[in-house]
Amino acid sequence: MPRRYKRKEGVRPRIVSWTTEALQNAFDEMDKNIMGINKISRQFGIPSRTLRRRYAAKNKTKLTLGKHPIFGFENEKRLVKHILKLGEAGFPPDRRSIRMLAYQFAEKLKLKHKFDHESQRAGNEWCKSFIERNPELAIRQAEGLSVARAKGLSREEVNNFYELLAKVMIDNGLSDKPERIFNMDESGIQLNNKPGKVIAKKGAKVVNSVTSAEKGETMTIIACCNAIGNFLPPAVIIKGVNKKTEFEDGLPPGSKVYMNKKSAYINTEIFYKWLTEHFIPLKPQGKVLLILDGHSSHSTAPDMLQAAADNDIILLCLPSHTTSVLQPLDRSVFGPLKTYFNHETNQFMRMHPNKKISRYNAGALIRNAWLRATTPANALGGFRGSGIYPLDPNALPDTTFIISDIGLSRQNAGESRGPDEGDPQTSRILPQTSSLSYHHPELDNTSETVELCVPVEAERRAQTPLPQTSSSTCCQLNPVNERENITGLDQNKTPPNSILASVHRESPSILIDPEVLEDISIVDIGDDTIEQFLAGIEEKETPSKILVQASPIPQIPLTMAKRTKQSADILNSKEKIKEKKNMAEKKNKRVKPKLDKSNKTETTKEKRKFKSTNKKTKEGSDKENDTTDSDSEETPTTTYYKTRGKKTQGLPVKKTKRDNQESPKDTDDNYYCIECFDSYQHTKSKSDWIRCISCQKWLHEICTLFRNYCSRCGKLKALSNST
Structure with a gap:
């Protein structure tokens, strides 16, 4: 079925040339009853039949020619409004979801339609026409927003940050000194090329593009710039221990390379090195403001915070989950940097198809991308867009807070209701x-x-009549x-x-x-x-409720995790440094006893084990000497021992009268099975060890047919009994 009707050549198109205003004027003339309807029709350019039909129904709404939408104009407006509400809540529907929603909407309204009943979706052509009929809708590429950012990006947190920023700038005389306002952040890159859209043969099923590896090595770039567009040379973090001079080949002049043993991410030690070896030597004299996020590597080390305070550096922390809109480097620098780096990697693979992108040749690629992305225009745009400089608390649009505003309004509505009141979305009569x-x-x-x-x-009301x-x-x-x-x-x-x-x-x-x-x-x-x-x-x-039932609007609660949320704050103030030092001392006190316990040497353990073994052996020998006569008169019993914690196979472990008798491991001789010659120290058998009551030698329980004797002694015992 064609999506758009194409008129045949030579046919005069039907165009509605009259306007709603002309229709209203024609109605006024017809109310006066002075001119005939045909004359009024010619005067205002409205067909006489249209004028008669609309005047009889008092209908002044101008509709389109041809077939009307399946849902009608009013229900289609409701569908559009519901789609916009889903987008505002942070869950914009895709085309497939809209097609499924349209089918369910038509079924609930019991309308005649030609949608697919098997797939229970509207057609692709209907979806295209629906978007064209409603210009407020468009197909856009959505950007991912984590639940934590959706909850944390609130007006209150952002306003508190702007208030603290204004106070710091005024108190330290930085309002008119943009060269002293810096922003620092880090971002990871993959040493691999990502193929994008290419031109290939039409109709080709598969279009392959060679990449350097399945997943390239990760490297972290530390960037820093000020509000007038000047950038410090980048610093690169690589996973490893031994640093080689080849890693710095090709990097921009003045760049640093730091090695991290565990991963390629930043930690407290690397940030302290960057601050003291890279930032402090290049910063201007006097007080400077360094804006950064609240990562643990930036805010937990007391030595680092004290070093920043001693060098007139004010560390201003951004609120949690707001860096995507308040951090200048995130807004306008790292995006172009990764795009240009991907261009460089693709070009490198075309020029050197036999080579692999590694840490040895990544310096030149980073340099080319860095020079193209770190322009003054990008830096100034980031500071201006985030409202940091020039200071503008209204720089962020209202759409930035739309999700948190909706959640806050619902939360406030729930708190304002009494215990007996229902949900405000379902309460229609109050x-x-x-x-x-x-x-x-x-x-x-x-x-x-x-x-x-x-x-x-x-x-x-019938039970309590009211006065009339x-x-x-x-x-x-x-x-x-x-x-x-x-x-x-x-x-x-x-x-x-x-x-x-x-x-x-x-x-x-x-x-x-x-x-x-x-x-x-x-x-x-x-x-x-x-x-x-x-x-x-x-x-x-109602149609509105049908839409809500078919596609409910999700609600994101504003409750945060148990971990304390980081708000805007000055990290290296005297109070904060003192607090961090106290926390570090308490942590060291808790960790020290654990280290002392874990540092016990093997010699100490062996000494304790040797003393306990000697004590048991001595006590066992004393008891054996005292009770030799009594034991010889009693019925002999077999001694059972489990093999180093191994379970027996269906046989219970029996107790002996000599509780302190030594095991095969404690004896100096006869420590192997006399039947299979298996050593007690290296045995793999799960059977228990027993001691022959005649020869006092050790063997596995399953290696003999006689209960209390080894095979040799058991046979001798049997022969003596037979004679």
Whole structure:
């Protein structure tokens, strides 16, 4: 089915040349009854049949020619409004989601449509036409926003940062000195080329592009610039221990390379080196302001904070989860840097297809990308866009806080409700102390049924009659058939059936939501009648509620994690340095006992083990000498020992009368099985070890057929018993 109708050649196009203003003037002339309808039609350029039809229906709405949308103009506007609400909440739908939502919407409204019932989605052509009919919608590339940033990017945190920034700049005389306002940040790059969009043969199934590796090595670049567009040479962090001079080949002059044993990310030690070896020698004399994020490497080391304070450096921390909009380097430098670096890597692979991008040849690639990205225009744009310099608390648009504003408004609405009140999104009727008439101009031409979510009162009015007064408010309740879709031609018609009732000003009146008032024109509301009316339409659904049920608007709670959220603060103030020192001392006190326990030498353990073994052996020998006669008269028992914690296979471990008897491991001889010659120290058998009561030698329990003897002694015992 074609998406757009193409008119045949030679056919005169039908164009609606008249305007709504001309139609209104024609209606005025027809009301005067002076000229005929044909003359009025020629005077205002409106077809006579169109004029007669619209005048009879009092319809002044100008619609498009041809077939109208499946949902109608009003329901399509509701669909557009719902899509915009999803985008504002941080969950903009894609084309597939809109097609599924359109199918469910049409099914709920019981409209005739040609959507695919098998896939339960509208067609691609309908989606394209829908976007073209509504110019406020467009296909855009969405940017990922983490839940933490959505929660943390609030107006309150940003305003507190601007207030602290203004105070620091005024107190230290930096308001008119942009060359002393710096921003520092780090970003990672991958030593690999990413193929983008290319030109290839039309219809090709697969288009391959050679890359340096599946996943390249990660390197971190530390960048720093001031508010007049001057950049410090970059510093590069590489994973490893031994630094080689080849790693600095090709880097911009003055660049530094730092090695990190665990990873290529920044830590407290590297940041301290960068601050003392790189930033302090290049900074201007006097006080400077260094704006950075609240990473632990920037804010936990007392020595680093003290070094910054001693060198007139004010460390201003950005609030958590706001660096994407408040950090100048994130806004305008790192994006172009990574784009240009990707261009350089692609060009390197084309020029050197047999080489691999590594830490030895990455310096030249970083230099070329650095020179193209670190321009004064980019730096000035970052400081201006974030509102840092020139100081502008209103630099960020309102769309930046739209998600947090929605969550905050819902949270405040929930706190303001009482324990017996319902959700504000589902509560349509609330008791008021005085009558109030509500008019919503956007919904004058909208007609839909009503749903009641909250009862009018906790007790029925019939049980507590109210006094009657002469003053009342009049309106008319028009029940609407849920299957009808009223168009502009029928909007001004008066329904034949109307319900009249009266509501009294002395009794608690009812504030009805604008969506409920869509079907109420002129009413004399009464207490009993309004209850009956609302009870009759309680289970009916409106198009707006159908959209919410089919595609609910997600809510992001503003509750943060248990970990303390970092707010804007001066990191190297005297109070902060003292606090960090106290925390470091407490940590050292807790860690020192653990280190002492873990540093016990093997000699100490062996000494303790040797003493306990000697003690047991001595006690066992003393008891054996004292009870030799008594033991010889008793029935001999077999000694069982588990093999170094290994479990027995179905045989219980028996206790002996000699609890302190030595094990095979404690004896100097006979430490192997006399049957299989398996050593006790290296045995792999799970069987228990036993000691022959005749020869006192050790063996596995499964290596003999005699319960208390080895094979040799058992046979001798059997022969002696037979004779």
